[in-house]
Amino acid sequence: MSDAMMPSQQLWTGDYYNEGTGRSDIFDTLKEECGVFGVFGHPEAASLSYYGLHALQHRGEESAGICVTDGEQFNYHRGMGLVKEVFDRDKLSSLPGNRSIGHVRYSTSGDSRLTNAQPLIFKYRDGDLAVATNGNIVNAPQIRRELEQAGSIFQTTSDTEVIAHLIARSSKEFVEAAKDALRQLVGGFAFLLMTNNKLIVASDPHGLRPLTMGRLGDAYLFSSETCAFEVVGAEIIRDILPGELLVLDENGMREDRYAEPQRKALCAMEYIYFSRPDSELNGANLHRARKQMGQVLAQESFVDADVVTGVPDSSISAAIGYAEQTGIPYELGLIKNKYTGRTFIQPSQELREQGVKMKLSAVRGVVEGKRVVMIDDSIVRGTTSRRIVNLLREAGATEVHVRITSPPFKNPCFYGIDTPDRAELIASSKSVEEIRQEINADSLQFLTPDGLIRAVGGFNQGDFKGGLCMACFDNDYPTQTDFDGEEKFGCTC
Numbered sequence: 001m002s003d004a005m006m007p008s009q010q011l012w013t014g015d016y017y018n019e020g021t022g023r024s025d026i027f028d029t030l031k032e033e034c035g036v037f038g039v040f041g042h043p044e045a046a047s048l049s050y051y052g053l054h055a056l057q058h059r060g061e062e063s064a065g066i067c068v069t070d071g072e073q074f075n076y077h078r079g080m081g082l083v084k085e086v087f088d089r090d091k092l093s094s095l096p097g098n099r100s101i102g103h104v105r106y107s108t109s110g111d112s113r114l115t116n117a118q119p120l121i122f123k124y125r126d127g128d129l130a131v132a133t134n135g136n137i138v139n140a141p142q143i144r145r146e147l148e149q150a151g152s153i154f155q156t157t158s159d160t161e162v163i164a165h166l167i168a169r170s171s172k173e174f175v176e177a178a179k180d181a182l183r184q185l186v187g188g189f190a191f192l193l194m195t196n197n198k199l200i201v202a203s204d205p206h207g208l209r210p211l212t213m214g215r216l217g218d219a220y221l222f223s224s225e226t227c228a229f230e231v232v233g234a235e236i237i238r239d240i241l242p243g244e245l246l247v248l249d250e251n252g253m254r255e256d257r258y259a260e261p262q263r264k265a266l267c268a269m270e271y272i273y274f275s276r277p278d279s280e281l282n283g284a285n286l287h288r289a290r291k292q293m294g295q296v297l298a299q300e301s302f303v304d305a306d307v308v309t310g311v312p313d314s315s316i317s318a319a320i321g322y323a324e325q326t327g328i329p330y331e332l333g334l335i336k337n338k339y340t341g342r343t344f345i346q347p348s349q350e351l352r353e354q355g356v357k358m359k360l361s362a363v364r365g366v367v368e369g370k371r372v373v374m375i376d377d378s379i380v381r382g383t384t385s386r387r388i389v390n391l392l393r394e395a396g397a398t399e400v401h402v403r404i405t406s407p408p409f410k411n412p413c414f415y416g417i418d419t420p421d422r423a424e425l426i427a428s429s430k431s432v433e434e435i436r437q438e439i440n441a442d443s444l445q446f447l448t449p450d451g452l453i454r455a456v457g458g459f460n461q462g463d464f465k466g467g468l469c470m471a472c473f474d475n476d477y478p479t480q481t482d483f484d485g486e487e488k489f490g491c492t493c
C-alpha cells in the first residue's frame, strides 16, 4: 500500500519516527549543545577523531567537523548531519596529519547551517587557526558589537568567532593572545584552539562544561566525555581544571592557566542527564552516580508500589537505584523504540500529541494492574511527562507515581544547554502539586538540592554545592549573566 493510500490512523504505527530537531522535537527534553574531541601526536588523528566524535554523537546531531594539521597546513571537512553521514573512508583519508580538533554541534545560537559548523577555520596574520568549543559565552554579543564597531567583519553568526577575532587583534604571540582573549570571556566553555604548530586546551574558570584528557601511547587526547576514550582504546588521565590552559607543541605538553579558578561549578545536568552512563566525571562513573541519585530519591520520597520503571535511556540507572533502595522490583515498563533514524516529517500538533508513542512504548504485560513508580530525570514544560504517564495508564497501570532525579527546573541555562524561556518552564510558575495535576500523576516528588549534592557531591568532597552548578534549580548563577541589560542564554557553539 502506498503512503497516499494508507489510512490516517496508521500514519504513526511504523517503525520510524520523527526524532525532531531543536525546539520542535516531539519531546520537550533539554538539549546538549556540543561535543569536542582533540588529538595531539597520533598519525591517525582524523580516524581517532571520527570514532571519538561518534561516541559523542548524543551531544550534537546537527553538524560534525574535523580539522587536521600535519604541521604545515590545515585539511578539514565539515558537514550537516550525523558523524557517520558527514564522513566516509574517502573523506577521512583526505585528512592527513597527527593533530586534530573535531566537533559535533547542536545549536540554537547562530543558524543551523554549514558556515556555523565547527571547527571554525580562520586565516590571520600568524597563519591558520581552528576553533572548536562546547558551551556559551554570555558576553559574546557585547564583545561582538565592540569588535564590529572597531572594524571586525564576522564570517559566521556563531558567537564562538569572537575568540578568533580577539586573538587576531592581539599584538602578542599566539599563547599569550589566547590567554588575553579567554580572560575577556564570561560563561561556561571548553575550548580547543589549533594552529599548525600548537594545540591549546582551555576550560572556563568555573569548569562549567566537562573536558577531559586521555592518552593513547605517546598521543594526548581531549574529549568532552571519557566514553570517547574507551572507544579508541585510550586511557583516562584527568579532567581539565577550571581556568586551566594546556599548551601542546613540539616540546610536549605544558600545564598553565589563564585565570585563577573560581568556585567549581560543573553542570549538574551532566550528572543527571547529558553525559553517557559509561562516561566518568570527576572520577565517578555516571551510571553509578545516577544509581545513587535513585537511592537518595527513594530515601526522600518512598511510595508503596508494585514496580519501578525508568524512562529510557537516561533514567534507567536511577530507577535501578530506587528499586534497590526500596526493594520494589525494577521492571522494563517503558521501552524505547529501537530505530533511531531521522525523517524530516514535522508532526502537526495533533499528531505530536500521539508522537510519543512512536518513541516510547509502555509494556502492558509489565504494568497492567500494577502501581507503578516512574523515574525520570527532569520536567521541562511538563508535556512529555503527561504523555508518558498517560501511556502507562493506557497500558493498564492502576497508579502512576512520578519521581524526578533533579530538583524542579525553574531557570534557563546560560552555559550551553538549550532551555526554553523561563515562562515555558513549568516549575517556574507552578507548585509541585499543580505540576502533579498537570501531568496526571497520582503523586510527584523531586530530588531535593541537598539530596542531589549528597548523591553526586560525594564525589567532589569539600566543594561548595558539591562542586556543581545548580543555577537552573536555585537561580544562583556562578557568573554575571546580563551584559548591557541583555541576557544571552543557550549555546554559543
Ligand code: SF4
Residues within 6 Å of the ligand: 188, 208, 266, 267, 268, 269, 270, 412, 413, 414, 415, 416, 417, 469, 470, 471, 472, 473
Ligand atoms: S544552569 Fe543548569 S543546565 Fe546550565 S550549566 Fe548550570 S546546572 Fe547545567
